[in-house]
Amino acid sequence: MRPRTPLLLAVPAGVSAVLLLLPLLALLDRTPWGRLPGLLGRPDVQQALWLSLRCALAATALSLLLGVPLAWVLARTPLPGRRVLRGLVTVPLVLPPVVGGVALLLAFGRRGVLGDLLVEAGAVPAFTTWGVILAEAFVALPFLVLTVEGALTALPRDAEEVAGTLGSAPLRVFLTVTLPAVGPSVAAGTVLAGARALGEFGATTTFAGSLPGRTQTVPLAVYALLQDDPAAAYALSAVLLAVSVLLVLGLRTRVR
Amino acid sequence: MTHLLASARRRGPGVHLSRRKRGWGGVAAVLLLVTGCGSSGPPQRTVTVFAAASLTKAFQAEGKAFQDSHPDLRVTFSFAGSQSLVAQVQQGAPASVLATADLATIAAVKSRLSGPPVVFAHNQLAIATAKGDPLHLTTLASLAKPGLKVVLAGPTVPVGKAAANALKAAGITVHPVSLEDAVTGVVTKVRLGEADAGIVYATDLTGSDVGGVALSGTSTSLAIAALSGIPAPADAEAFIAFVRSDPGHTILTSYGFQ
Structure with missing residues (x-):
């Protein structure tokens, strides 16, 4: 038997659904669909789209390469201070992105902690596409680490231990036993990290600036366009919304 | 709220109950904080000034001096790039005064201004x-x-x-x-x-x-104007008059404006 929904819960639930969906519907309503092909074909818009795609893919790949090993270390090794480290990894997740940008400047800027070293090497990331990738990885990495670490912690160790006693080297065990077992979580973490990277704004504009073609990703372009060409801003927003919906759908089918 | 508490008391075990109670205590504390913020001092009218980012320091000083000579008025500022402020005004932002870094930018919202913008500094x-x-x-x-x-x-x-x-x-x-x-x-x-x-x-x-x-x-040339259709046009005009007055201009020049 289906229980009746109490009014005290139904009303706020309805309000929250409206709160979440109305802005998205309004965006779709205002999107100049007729002009969309023309707007999306514009060189400045294409430039922002390609830059965003490249940076988000690179940041996601970086997160994957660096994040899975970190998740493994956090979940599987008796590293002292592991719990503290796990907590600290979570901080960028909840940190206001603009604060992340300031922190990145203080670490990797010309006057930052590693500034002299980076200037010497001719590899200062500020104002470069690398800076965008770094900022995006900074905010995206925790999503991957936490997702994979959670899966590893929940995974029974029997199979790994059996493989170990049968004489497989630890790295081989990791690659052939552990990783396939947490594959779906790695995929989910990758999607989450990619979505976060694609939407990154605050850390990027603070750390990498905003220059079309080099550091002005789609979110930055939306912000800039909103001031003199709102229709183009709505069109680009609709594209990001579509990508978000696709990512969520992908995530759901993966999880199932 | 009392109903929920009562049902928790009836059904929940002891530990659960005390935790629940603490939760509501937290909510009450937040409510007190929120309402406490709203009820401080005598009622004041507010002039909301949208001003070009380059005016940040100078206008903060103008605001202070203006409030000193108009104790019943409070000035709140929003500083940003002029083009951004104009876009916000076009979207219906609740500004009563708009001050931009050039004339061309403020001209984009001419229809929303109460009169032609005036140049008040260079x-x-x-x-x-x-x-x-x-x-x-x-x-x-x-x-x-x-x-x-x-x-x-x-x-x-x-x-x-x-x-x-x-x-x-x-x-x-x-x-x-x-x-x-x-x-x-x-x-x-x-x-x-x-x-x-x-x-x-x-x-x-x-x-x-x-x-x-x-x-x-x-x-x-920096331009300033009051917006049309605002609740207290006289307050907005008073702020503009102050900025253009001798004391107002002295403040501007002390920050390097001409």
């Missing part, structure tokens, strides 16, 4: 550099040096537009590393040392920890 472009200008960047031509990290404001920002015009008039091509959305963004990037130079306003060098030099022959 400014000049300037090159901002690190303190002491270690790279000797004193002319527009020096900004074209290859390898130099120059930051400008975007083409829709008044200072970005003025800088682009000045560079074009001088026949100089600069390849900026970033296009900021307000002059304050340019100043910040130079101050942090991430950029070697930027084109800003002369007033940004006044009392600042960046170095630089004003560029002669690059006068800009």
Whole structure:
């Protein structure tokens, strides 16, 4: 038997659904669909789209390469201070992105902690596409680490231990036993990290600036366009919304 | 709320109950904080001023002096790139006064103003550099040096537009590393040392920890107007009159405006 929904819960639930969906519907309503092909074909818009795609893919790949090993270390090794480290990894997740940008400047800027070293090497990331990738990885990495670490912690160790006693080297065990077992979580973490990277704004504009073609990703372009060409801003927003919906759908089918 | 508490008391075990109670206590504390904030001091009317980022320090001083002479009024500011403020006004932002860094930008919302905008101050472009200008960047031509990290404001920002015009008039091509959305963004990037130079306003060098030099022959005009259809037009006009008065102008000149 289906229980009746109490009014005290139904009303706020309805309000929250409206709160979440109305802005998205309004965006779709205002999107100049007729002009969309023309707007999306514009060189400045294409430039922002390609830059965003490249940076988000690179940041996601970086997160994957660096994040899975970190998740493994956090979940599987008796590293002292592991719990503290796990907590600290979570901080960028909840940190206001603009604060992340300031922190990145203080670490990797010309006057930052590693500034002299980076200037010497001719590899200062500020104002470069690398800076965008770094900022995006900074905010995206925790999503991957936490997702994979959670899966590893929940995974029974029997199979790994059996493989170990049968004489497989630890790295081989990791690659052939552990990783396939947490594959779906790695995929989910990758999607989450990619979505976060694609939407990154605050850390990027603070750390990498905003220059079309080099550091002005789609979110930055939306912000800039909103001031003199709102229709183009709505069109680009609709594209990001579509990508978000696709990512969520992908995530759901993966999880199932 | 009492109903929920009662049901928790009836059904939940002891530990659960006390935790539940603490939760509601937290909610009550937050409510007290929120309502407490709203009920301080005598009722005051507020003038909301949207002002160009270059006016940040000067207008904060204007606001203080204005409140001293008008105890029943409070001034709140929103500082941003003029083009951004104009876009916000077009979207219906609740501003009562709009002050922009040039006339062209405020003209875009002419229909929303209560009257024609007036020029209340002048400014000049300037090159901002690190303190002491270690790279000797004193002319527009020096900004074209290859390898130099120059930051400008975007083409829709008044200072970005003025800088682009000045560079074009001088026949100089600069390849900026970033296009900021307000002059304050340019100043910040130079101050942090991430950029070697930027084109800003002369007033940004006044009392600042960046170095630089004003560029002669690059006068800009700041414009101000009240918006139409606001609740207390007289309050908005009072603020504008104060800014244009002698004491108001003295404050502006003390921040480097002309």
